[in-house]
Amino acid sequence: MTTRRALRFSSIALPPGGHLAAWRHPSVQPDAGLDLAAVAAYARRIEEAGFSALFVADVAAVRGEHLDSLSRTTQASSFEPLTLLSALATLTERIGLVATATTSFNEPFHVARRLASLDHISGGRAGWNVDTSVVPREAGGFVRNEPDVHEERYERAEDFLRIVRELWDSYADDAIVADKRSGLYFRPGGRRPVGHAGTHFRVAGPLNVSRPPQGHPVIFQAASTPTGIAFAGRQADVVLAAARSIGDACAYRARLDGALVAAGRAPRSVQVWPGLSPIVASSEDEAAKRRDELQDLLHDDTPLPAVPDDTGGLLVVGTPEQVADRIAEWYEAGAADGFTVRFPLIPADADPFLDEVLPILARRGLFAPPEGATLRDFLGLSRPRRSAA
Secondary structure, three states, X not given: OOOOOOEEEEEOOOOOOOOOOHHHOOXXXXXXXXXXXXXXXXXXXXXXXXXOEEEEOOOOOOOOOOHHHHOOOOOOOOOOHHHHHHHHHOOOOOOEEEEEEEOOOOOHHHHHHHHHHHHHHHOOOEEEEEEOOOOHHXXXXXXXXXXXXXXXXXXXXXXXXXXXXXXXXXXXXXXXXXXXXXXEEEOHHHEOOOOEEOOOOEEOOOOOOOOOOOOOOEEEEXXXXXXXXXXXXXXXXXXXEOOOOHHHXXXXXXXXXHHHHHOOOOOOOOEEXXXXXXXXXXXXXHHHHHHHHHHHOOOOOOOOOOHHHHHOOEEEEEOHXXXXXXXXXXXXXXXXXXXXXXXXXXXXXXXXXXXXHHHHHHHOOOEOOOOOOOHHHHHOOOOOOOOOX
């Protein structure tokens, strides 16, 4: 009998929290999302608790068009993910650092170089959340006037990832010799160009960074459409899902397994991490009261999303035992290998989850802090070999 790996958790919220009105709560620093010290303190907090990764979500545009709505949220101003995570790499030691980067409004060389650099700076903790840009307004900051149509976006993304992987493999693992005596810094035979000529890109290469410590940073992808799921089946290491019921999550897993088989990969070889928004308190009534308190901070006459839409995925409100029970139910049903957690309010929702829910799951044998040195180690993923020339 095969033993399943313990649950993994990642955070996709930064201070002051994932709820649109979190910044208005009296317990938080309203501009914490742009305060590196506050973000770093939160990253270390979840690292110490045993989270495997910190995600920085991103849209290559201001996140909203309705000025009145936008002016009442923190969505108009945020750090660029790779810049932020490079800073956090020097302030953390054992948590994965996952940046969102679009394949529609970047070039493969830039993304490959930045992620390889982050992997080196962090000692092998980099991940890439591959975004194909579904938000039309993202095109407004770039030369192209219109986003690619759905199918073309994924064709471009496929070409993009192929090049990025080839660029990461520009150098052999042992190419850098730095031999002072002979004066040889790298073996010429250990370096190769890319020479890629595809539908969307022509890239000569090679990359001007040695091979990342992980070989390739971990690939994450959020997929919901048939085209997106097929893409994830070919490319992803971990898939982020937005299912709100066990039935939906299991059905999603079945569709993903079909895509994996079609791509020549084994079923369940890609982990599925649904979204989770926990509101934890000493009693169910107190947890519900905090949920309602956050909702009350939303402006009455502004069309902002309600909590479930704002936080995404599964919303769980209750005591530590109740929240742990719900998580265990999903895990035992095969609906989740881990969860991408969006704490509505930080630290009010993060602290009881980290201090009380995780220990309950640990006592049940469902959770343990990740082991190893790299993000691939944390997730039980093998290090990819350098591709053939």
